[in-house]
Amino acid sequence: MAEQTQLYAQGRTQDEITQRVAKHGTGGTVTDAPAGSSAHNYGLAVDVEGRDQLRIVQLARALGFGTVSWDPAHIEWPRWQSLVS
Numbered sequence: 001m002a003e004q005t006q007l008y009a010q011g012r013t014q015d016e017i018t019q020r021v022a023k024h025g026t027g028g029t030v031t032d033a034p035a036g037s038s039a040h041n042y043g044l045a046v047d048v049e050g051r052d053q054l055r056i057v058q059l060a061r062a063l064g065f066g067t068v069s070w071d072p073a074h075i076e077w078p079r080w081q082s083l084v085s
Helices: 002-009 014-018 053-062
Strands: 045-047 066-068 071-076
Touching: 053 066, 053 071
Parallel strands: none
Antiparallel strands: 045 071, 066 071
């Protein structure tokens, strides 16, 4: 959770952190998920990179895994929130 807090703060002012401003990867941000609200925090998401990224993401979507439209490398377990609440 500490790492997620640091990643969420990257590229944000203190006011943007407090107000939970979504920046969709702009301004140096790498995530819009505060600690505890990312599937990565629970081992239920991966970021895929490399030459086969598009094919892997397409396959994941076809299998029902979730993605984030502004983060093409992100794949997460469907309805992961129900598993951690």
